[in-house]
Amino acid sequence: MSAPVVDFWFDFASTYSYPSAMRIRALADAAGVQVRFRPFLLGVIFKAQGWDTSPFNLYPAKGRNMWRDVERLCADLSLPFVRPEPFPQNSLLAARTALAIGETERADFSRAMFRAEFAEGRRIDDPAVVGSVVASLKADAAATLAAAQTNEVKDKLRAETVQAQQLGIFGAPSFVTADGELFWGNDRLERALAWAKRTAASLR
Amino acid sequence: MSAPVVDFWFDFASTYSYPSAMRIRALADAAGVQVRFRPFLLGVIFKAQGWDTSPFNLYPAKGRNMWRDVERLCADLSLPFVRPEPFPQNSLLAARTALAIGETERADFSRAMFRAEFAEGRRIDDPAVVGSVVASLKADAAATLAAAQTNEVKDKLRAETVQAQQLGIFGAPSFVTADGELFWGNDRLERALAWAKRTAASLR
Numbered sequence: 042m043s044a045p046v047v048d049f050w051f052d053f054a055s056t057y058s059y060p061s062a063m064r065i066r067a068l069a070d071a072a073g074v075q076v077r078f079r080p081f082l083l084g085v086i087f088k089a090q091g092w093d094t095s096p097f098n099l100y101p102a103k104g105r106n107m108w109r110d111v112e113r114l115c116a117d118l119s120l121p122f123v124r125p126e127p128f129p130q131n132s133l134l135a136a137r138t139a140l141a142i143g144e145t146e147r148a149d150f151s152r153a154m155f156r157a158e159f160a161e162g163r164r165i166d167d168p169a170v171v172g173s174v175v176a177s178l179k180a181d182a183a184a185t186l187a188a189a190q191t192n193e194v195k196d197k198l199r200a201e202t203v204q205a206q207q208l209g210i211f212g213a214p215s216f217v218t219a220d221g222e223l224f225w226g227n228d229r230l231e232r233a234l235a236w237a238k239r240t241a242a243s244l245r
Numbered sequence: 246m247s248a249p250v251v252d253f254w255f256d257f258a259s260t261y262s263y264p265s266a267m268r269i270r271a272l273a274d275a276a277g278v279q280v281r282f283r284p285f286l287l288g289v290i291f292k293a294q295g296w297d298t299s300p301f302n303l304y305p306a307k308g309r310n311m312w313r314d315v316e317r318l319c320a321d322l323s324l325p326f327v328r329p330e331p332f333p334q335n336s337l338l339a340a341r342t343a344l345a346i347g348e349t350e351r352a353d354f355s356r357a358m359f360r361a362e363f364a365e366g367r368r369i370d371d372p373a374v375v376g377s378v379v380a381s382l383k384a385d386a387a388a389t390l391a392a393a394q395t396n397e398v399k400d401k402l403r404a405e406t407v408q409a410q411q412l413g414i415f416g417a418p419s420f421v422t423a424d425g426e427l428f429w430g431n432d433r434l435e436r437a438l439a440w441a442k443r444t445a446a447s448l449r
Contacts, residue, residue, distance in 0.1 A: 090304055090306075100294055100415065102294075102413050102414070102415035103415050103416075105413060106413060106415065106427055106429050109426075109427070110428075110429070110433075113436070209306050209309060209310060210306070211304065211306035211307050211310065212307075222313075223310055223313070224314075225310050225314070226432075228430075228432040228433075229314075229432075232317070
C-alpha cells in the first residue's frame with residue numbers, strides 16, 4: 042500500500058503557515074507520511090464570511106497576541122522572523138506561481154517564498170521577488186511567471202480555493218487527511234500526521 | 246524565592262478551558278509552577294468587540310471544527326466529553342460561585358464544575374447543579390450560593406473581567422505569567438509554564 046498522505050493547505054500571506062512550511066518535511070518524514078503542498082486564497086474564504094482583511098487586523102487584541110506568539114514560536118524553532126509590511130501581503134501571484142511551477146518543485150518553492158516574506162521581509166506580490174525565488178530553484182523565472190498568468194493556472198487556483206472551502210477550511214494552515222479529517226493551525230500539525238499514520242495502519 | 250506563578254484565566258462556558266482545567270495541575274506540579282485559577286466573563290469581552298455570542302456560533306465552519314477538535318483532544322486525554330446544550334452556557338453563576346468559595350477550594354470547585362458541564366452535560370446556570378458541586382467539596386452549598394450573590398462578589402467578578410481585558414485577553418483559556426506574557430489557548434499551556442519557569446530562573 043502507498044504511504045499515508047496529508048494535504049497541507051496554506052496561504053502565502055498566513056503567518057502561522059510559515060513555521061508549518063518549515064517544520065512539515067522533517068516531521069512527515071519521521072512519521073512516514075507523504076505531504077502535498079496545497080496553496081489557496083484564504084482571503085476569498087474570509088470575504089465569504091464578511092471580513093475584508095485578516096481577523097488579526099479586525100480584532101486588535103487577537104492581532105497583538107498573534108505577532109508576539111509567532112515571534113516566540115519562531116525563536117524556539119530558531120527561525121528568523123520579520124513582520125511583513127503591509128500585512129497581510131497579497132498572495133495571489135505567489136499562489137499562482139506555486140501551481141505553475143509543478144508538483145516536484147512546489148514544496149521547495151513554497152519554503153523559499155515563505156523565507157523571502159517572513160525571514161527577509163520581501164514583498165511577495167512583486168514579480169521580481171517571486172521571479173528571483175523561482176530562479177533560486179534553478180527553474181526558468183520568465184517562463185514560470187508567464188505560466189502563472191495563464192487561464193489554466195488561474196482556474197486551478199480558483200478550484201483549489203473552492204475545494205478548501207468545501208473541505209470546511211476557514212483558516213491557514215490546515216491539514217486534511219485522506220479520510221477527510223480536518224486539523225486547523227500550526228499547533229495541530231503533529232496531530233494531523235499521527236492521525237494519517239494511524240488511519241493508514243488500521244486500513245492495512 | 247517563591248515559585249513561579251501562572252494565572253489561568255478561563256470562562257466556565259469555554260470548551261477549550263475544560264481540558265486545560267483538567268491538565269494544568271499535573272503539568273504545573275511537574276514544572277514547579279504555582280497556578281492561580283482566575284474565572285472571568287469572556288462574553289463581556291466578546292460584546293465589546295461586537296459579538297453577541299461565541300465566534301463558534303457566529304462562524305459555522307470554525308464551530309464545526311472546534312467541536313470535532315475538542316472531541317479528538319478529549320479522546321486523547323481519556324476525558325469524557327458531551328456537547329453542552331445550549332452552547333455557550335451562561336457562566337455567570339458558576340464564575341461568581343468560584344470567587345465566593347475562596348482560593349483554597351477554587352481549583353477543585355472549577356474542575357468539578359467543568360466535569361458537570363462537559364462530562365455530564367449538566368446546566369451550569371442551574372443553582373441546584375452549582376449547589377451540588379459545592380456540596381461535593383464538603384462546603385456549605387446554601388451559604389456559598391448566598392455569598393455568590395453579594396455585591397462584593399459581583400464587583401470582584403466585574404473587576405476580574407476588566408483586568409483580563411486590560412491584560413490583552415480576548416479568548417479562553419489564557420495563561421499570563423508574572424512578567425505579563427500572554428499565552429492564548431489550551432495548546433499553549435505547556436509553553437506558558439515553561440516561560441514562567443525560565444523567567445523565574447533567570448531572575449534568581
